Amino acid sequence: MPHYDLVIVGTGSGNSILDPRFADRKVAIVEQGTFGGTCLNVGCIPTKMFVHTADLAMAPSAGRRFGVDAELRGVRWRDVRDRIFGRIDPIAEGGREYRREHEDNAGVTVYEGAARFTGHKELTVELAGGPETVTADRFVLAAGGRPVVPDVPGLADVGYHTSDTIMRIDELPRRAVILGGGFIAAEFAHVLGAFGVDVTIVARSDALLRAEDDDISERFTRLATERFDVRLNRRTVRARRTGDGVALDLEGPGGPEAVEGELLLVATGRTPNSDLLEVAVTGVATDDSGHVVVDACQRTGVDGIYALGDISSRHELKHVANHEARVVQHNLLHPDDPIEADHRFVPHAVFTSPQIAAVGLTERDAAARGVRYVTATQDYAGIAYGWAMEDTSGFAKLLADPDTGQLLGAHIIGPQAPTLIQPLVQAMSFGLDARSMARGQYWIHPAMPELVENALLNLPLAA
Ligand SMILES: Cc1cc2nc3c(=O)[nH]c(=O)nc-3n(C[C@H](O)[C@H](O)[C@H](O)COP(=O)(O)OP(=O)(O)OC[C@H]3O[C@@H](n4cnc5c(N)ncnc54)[C@H](O)[C@@H]3O)c2cc1C
Numbered sequence: 001m002p003h004y005d006l007v008i009v010g011t012g013s014g015n016s017i018l019d020p021r022f023a024d025r026k027v028a029i030v031e032q033g034t035f036g037g038t039c040l041n042v043g044c045i046p047t048k049m050f051v052h053t054a055d056l057a058m059a060p061s062a063g064r065r066f067g068v069d070a071e072l073r074g075v076r077w078r079d080v081r082d083r084i085f086g087r088i089d090p091i092a093e094g095g096r097e098y099r100r101e102h103e104d105n106a107g108v109t110v111y112e113g114a115a116r117f118t119g120h121k122e123l124t125v126e127l128a129g130g131p132e133t134v135t136a137d138r139f140v141l142a143a144g145g146r147p148v149v150p151d152v153p154g155l156a157d158v159g160y161h162t163s164d165t166i167m168r169i170d171e172l173p174r175r176a177v178i179l180g181g182g183f184i185a186a187e188f189a190h191v192l193g194a195f196g197v198d199v200t201i202v203a204r205s206d207a208l209l210r211a212e213d214d215d216i217s218e219r220f221t222r223l224a225t226e227r228f229d230v231r232l233n234r235r236t237v238r239a240r241r242t243g244d245g246v247a248l249d250l251e252g253p254g255g256p257e258a259v260e261g262e263l264l265l266v267a268t269g270r271t272p273n274s275d276l277l278e279v280a281v282t283g284v285a286t287d288d289s290g291h292v293v294v295d296a297c298q299r300t301g302v303d304g305i306y307a308l309g310d311i312s313s314r315h316e317l318k319h320v321a322n323h324e325a326r327v328v329q330h331n332l333l334h335p336d337d338p339i340e341a342d343h344r345f346v347p348h349a350v351f352t353s354p355q356i357a358a359v360g361l362t363e364r365d366a367a368a369r370g371v372r373y374v375t376a377t378q379d380y381a382g383i384a385y386g387w388a389m390e391d392t393s394g395f396a397k398l399l400a401d402p403d404t405g406q407l408l409g410a411h412i413i414g415p416q417a418p419t420l421i422q423p424l425v426q427a428m429s430f431g432l433d434a435r436s437m438a439r440g441q442y443w444i445h446p447a448m449p450e451l452v453e454n455a456l457l458n459l460p461l462a463a
């Protein structure tokens with residue numbers, strides 16, 4: 001039975017741990033799917049390439065009110081798809097080849113198959129030629145998560161897509177139904193809608209993107225309702241096949257109803273892969289949502305076993321997985337001088353239309369925690385660049401401590417929100433108060449960050 005110094009399960013963020021400093025160690029890396037993991041192959045990167053293309057497809061119709069008459073003559077779906085994966089697939093394959101063949105990785109063995117723990121620090125991998133069992137002093141659990149499919153009668157039989165499959169379809173449907181009202185629903189509704197698909201969104205709660213600050217969620221829900229057929233407060237009773245696709249029978253405030261599409265996208269969250277990896281067999285604990293329990297240094301309760309990314313983090317974000325991979329890398333190299341992960345101010349963005357970004361507390365969080373706070377908002381429509389963009393719906397909302405001016409939360413809905421939020425993430429991370437941030441630097445006029453400057457100046461802080 002081969003024994004390793006280190007075994008890494010998962011080639012998403014886990015793959016970035018290995019660098020020349022590990023050259024003197026005997027290492028194995030295990031992957032059951034496509035090298036590079038979710039973000040590269042079926043997550044952040046292809047979705048944002050589709051989103052950018054969708055934004056371009058929307059531009060002609062947006063031009064009209066600027067006096068620019070342009071027309072969208074069509075979207076060549078297969079060309080879009082093949083351009084995107086024509087770039088991504090070789091990167092995934094290049095990463096695989098690098099680990100398997102390159103002299104830099106002379107000490108690395110790649111196992112391609114599904115792994116599960118079969119004993120204490122003992123892992124069995126289902127290889128094409130049969131199972132192989134390995135042991136190691138140290139493990140990194142970086143096996144991510146997978147889409148959750150709700151237990152709706154008929155769903156398993158009708159044929160549905162998840163984010164794992166929808167980006168590779170051969171033809172765009174005329175009509176699509178999206179089940180779920182979170183990140184993936186918001187992003188794919190935008191992409192499909194921009195490409196001319198009639199989109200119906202079915203959500204069980206009373207708003208889309210419900211985890212956002214209420215003002216953001218309300219604004220997005222209103223805008224989405226103008227663009228898509230949005231069914232809120234709906235329970236999905238049953239899925240059934242129709243002549244040309246799928247129907248969902250729903251129960252809602254108005255009684256029973258049905259929605260139909262040629263394609264159904266299930267976007268109802270993700271679950272960590274700790275169960276399939278059978279981490280309990282090696283003594284690693286999970287919480288009630290299946291996330292591996294780690295301490296601030298990303299160590300599980302079992303000596304020498306670390307975890308990172310979606311398998312252990314409720315954030316389920318690539319920048320968090322990357323940060324945690326850097327922490328694990330340091331702690332593997334310097335076990336006697338470990339560092340902690342910093343989860344204080346984790347931002348996120350939803351790349352839909354309009355774009356959304358946030359960091360820190362929502363107003364709901366602040367109220368629930370009994371934190372003293374003041375808020376301020378600034379509309380894009382009230383800054384010069386917002387006039388240039390004729391924006392009528394975007395705004396920034398800030399929460400701050402009324403006495404110290406320390407920022408507690410920032411929420412933006414509107415063009416370039418993920419870019420605009422970054423200086424606020426920086427201010428929060430380095431403890432810069434709102435007044436110093438607003439007046440201690442120049443803000444380029446008339447650029448979009450004036451949205452942030454004005455939101456900061458609008459905060460009703462103690463004199
Ligand atoms: C559609 C979509 C869009 C997203 N967009 C964004 C975004 O814009 N920004 C952002 O920050 N985040 C985004 N995310 C989330 C982001 O992709 C994840 O947080 C991130 O990829 C997690 O990285 P990871 O290394 O923890 O896991 P993964 O990248 O999922 O890597 C885990 C790897 O482990 C392998 N594996 C699993 N189980 C086993 C096993 N038993 N044996 C062997 N191998 C195994 C898997 O095949 C996989 O390759 C998106 C996710 C999705 C689904």
Ligand SMILES: NC(=O)c1ccc[n+]([C@@H]2O[C@H](COP(=O)([O-])OP(=O)(O)OC[C@H]3O[C@@H](n4cnc5c(N)ncnc54)[C@H](O)[C@@H]3O)[C@@H](O)[C@H]2O)c1
Nearest residue numbers: 150180181182183184185204267268269270315316349350
């Ligand atoms: N831009 C980004 O950073 C980005 C983009 C896409 C995905 N992601 C990550 O991937 C994760 C998964 O995305 P997601 O959109 O699937 O999850 P999500 O948690 O954002 O949304 C899930 C949605 O499904 C609904 N839902 C859950 N169970 C349901 C059921 N049984 N019936 C009907 N509706 C149900 C929830 O109410 C919610 O609206 C996200 O949490 C996010 O961290 C990030």
